[in-house]
Amino acid sequence: MTRLLLVLLVMSIFFGCAEKKKADNGKSDIVEIEMVVKDGDEQNDIPFPIYDFDGFEPLLHNNDGKTYVINFWATWCKPCIEEMPHFERINSEYGEKNVEVVLVSLDMPNMWKSRLEPYVVKNKIQSQVVILDDPKQNDWIPKVSEEWGGGIPATLIYNKDKRTFYERGFTYEELNNELKTFIN
Amino acid sequence: MKKIRILGWSALLLIFVASFAVGFKVAAEHNLDDGYEIGDLADDFSLKNVDGNMVSLSDYGSAKGFLVIFTCNTCPYAQAYEDRIIALDAKYKPQGVPVIAINPNDPSVKSGDSFAKMKERADKKGFTFPYLLDEGQKVYPQYGATRTPHVFLLEKTTIGNVVRYIGTIDDNYQDASQVEEPFVENAVNAMLAGNEINPKTTKAIGCGIK
Numbered sequence: 420m421t422r423l424l425l426v427l428l429v430m431s432i433f434f435g436c437a438e439k440k441k442a443d444n445g446k447s448d449i450v451e452i453e454m455v456v457k458d459g460d461e462q463n464d465i466p467f468p469i470y471d472f473d474g475f476e477p478l479l480h481n482n483d484g485k486t487y488v489i490n491f492w493a494t495w496c497k498p499c500i501e502e503m504p505h506f507e508r509i510n511s512e513y514g515e516k517n518v519e520v521v522l523v524s525l526d527m528p529n530m531w532k533s534r535l536e537p538y539v540v541k542n543k544i545q546s547q548v549v550i551l552d553d554p555k556q557n558d559w560i561p562k563v564s565e566e567w568g569g570g571i572p573a574t575l576i577y578n579k580d581k582r583t584f585y586e587r588g589f590t591y592e593e594l595n596n597e598l599k600t601f602i603n
Numbered sequence: 604m605k606k607i608r609i610l611g612w613s614a615l616l617l618i619f620v621a622s623f624a625v626g627f628k629v630a631a632e633h634n635l636d637d638g639y640e641i642g643d644l645a646d647d648f649s650l651k652n653v654d655g656n657m658v659s660l661s662d663y664g665s666a667k668g669f670l671v672i673f674t675c676n677t678c679p680y681a682q683a684y685e686d687r688i689i690a691l692d693a694k695y696k697p698q699g700v701p702v703i704a705i706n707p708n709d710p711s712v713k714s715g716d717s718f719a720k721m722k723e724r725a726d727k728k729g730f731t732f733p734y735l736l737d738e739g740q741k742v743y744p745q746y747g748a749t750r751t752p753h754v755f756l757l758e759k760t761t762i763g764n765v766v767r768y769i770g771t772i773d774d775n776y777q778d779a780s781q782v783e784e785p786f787v788e789n790a791v792n793a794m795l796a797g798n799e800i801n802p803k804t805t806k807a808i809g810c811g812i813k
Contacts, residue, residue, distance in 0.1 A: 495678075495679050495810070496810065496811070497813070498811065525808055527679060527683075527776075527777065528777065530679075554774065554775040554776055554777045554778070554781070555774055555775075556771070556774075556776070556806060556807045556808050557770070557771060557774060557786075557802075557805040557806050557807060558774075560806040560807070560808070561806065567806070568749050568750070568806060569749070569750055569771075569806045569807045569808050569809055570749050570750050570808075570809065570811045571808060571811065572811075
């Protein structure tokens, strides 16, 4: 099994594209993260996984008993930054309760080093941060949610039973109340 | 025992179906007040240009249509598309479809989008089109613009300015040379040729309007 994974990893590096993993295999997703990293010089030392939409999509369809809070944001988006502490608080309060917060940065490549990384370090962000870098937005936005017009902040909360998309910002109370409707 | 199980499953099924029905209802309501849709008549406006003059669509007697683009100074996406907006105006103004740019942001919230800063930006970039301030923020909600940049292609007809395309400029904000589908150009070309526009709407990430 390990050898198979290794072969897959090597193959993927050669072909430069991520293979879709079964949604219930959390560990493979981590392997996949390494594969999608691009070769550009300035991108090599970015400390966050960088996905195109195909690589990112499995994160929207985990079926593992957890509840996922997927927040789409960017450092240049003021209302996104304003609600960030609420997501961090949810992440720390619900971490033991099978809730996973994923902060999906839509920052542009030239901002990864200059803005994104400094923001995450300075604010000691504990939630998982990933970068979604795929200019074909008209193709992938509807795959996140047909309701999404493309504005951020936007948040998807889902588990195996329920799925709701919000094209809006949250206060802590609003976010907490929404999340509670997912957790019995 | 079996009976109970069947009952249980039926109840589950009922809940499942009901939740769908509720979902659809919410979705339908959501779309009602979201501004213009394709085929709607767009209202004219009178907004102040960076040169101090008021601009309306009715000023353009010989135009065949308009590229009304909600954009601003401060949004990184708007900045990424500035040169392409200038290029659209250069290409289509001579064909009767000029660009009309509108900054929908409230300068008291977003100081970088003040009228003075708009003037600066227009001078610096050499805008060849009007760059209007949506003072009081009345126009953008009417159109249903939600982000910058957000393009509305209008066709001037005998009954008014008909909305023909709503969406983004092209399919690669990062790199103009990597564009595969220039959505707006395709839409204007089709409109001018009297052909069906496809796609009529597109989505993109943009900065929310403040």
